[in-house]
Amino acid sequence: FSWSEQMENDLRAGKSNAVTTNVTPWLRQKTESGDTIIGARAILNQGLEMADAVFFILDPQGNIAERKDAAKAFLRDGYWELQDVKVFKAGNIRALATDKVPTNLKPEFVQERLARPETIPFYELPRKIEVARSFGLKANAFAMQFDSLVALPFLLVAMTLIAA
Known part of the structure; x- marks a missing residue:
């Protein structure tokens, strides 16, 4: 009985969709302000939600301008909604409850790419x-x-x- 409860907890916690280092999902999105590279430890809700997400925001020259680590990331219409965020920029670290990263990715594309x-x-x-x-x-x-x-x-x- 305890084994089944543990298995249920793992499934509900999203561990069943945890990715390994060999298949870590990475997306690259292009926006007007530059490119953003997105990765995550776990993919949930058919790719519309990410756990332990990392966003590398690149400047127009392709250099990393900013890094955002989020406990959760949700794909909304036109932006990624980040929760429990740590922003690394120019050697400074800021903690934010929520943040947004603009995107032109459509939910259908992300679902097909990550589900x-x-x-x-x-x-x-x-x-x-x-x-x-x-x-x-x-x-x-x-x-x-x-x-x-x-x-x-x-x-x-x-x-x-x-x-x-």
Whole structure:
């Protein structure tokens, strides 16, 4: 019983979507003020929420002008809403309760880029595959998940027939 409670707590805390160093998700967004590179320890809510997010804000020459570490980041319409933020700029550190980083990223793009295929309902996978390909992203993981779910009933029937 305690094992199942621990597993439930891990899932609710977002640890199931924790990323490893090999697959840390990084996004690069271009805005009028310069580029921003975004990374996160964990991706939640199909990519619309990030835990332990890092924002590197670059100046027009490509140098890091500012770094923002946020406990949580939420993609809103036209901006990232950061909570519990530490801002590193020119050797100074400031702590802020909330902050905003402008973005032109659309929620659909971020969802396709960061969502894990296992978290997407079966009936939404064909649309996700189509949208990912329209953004020029690889949809192999989504397609593999879809094909695996389609093949699962046949696999179970074959296993039952072999066992009988």
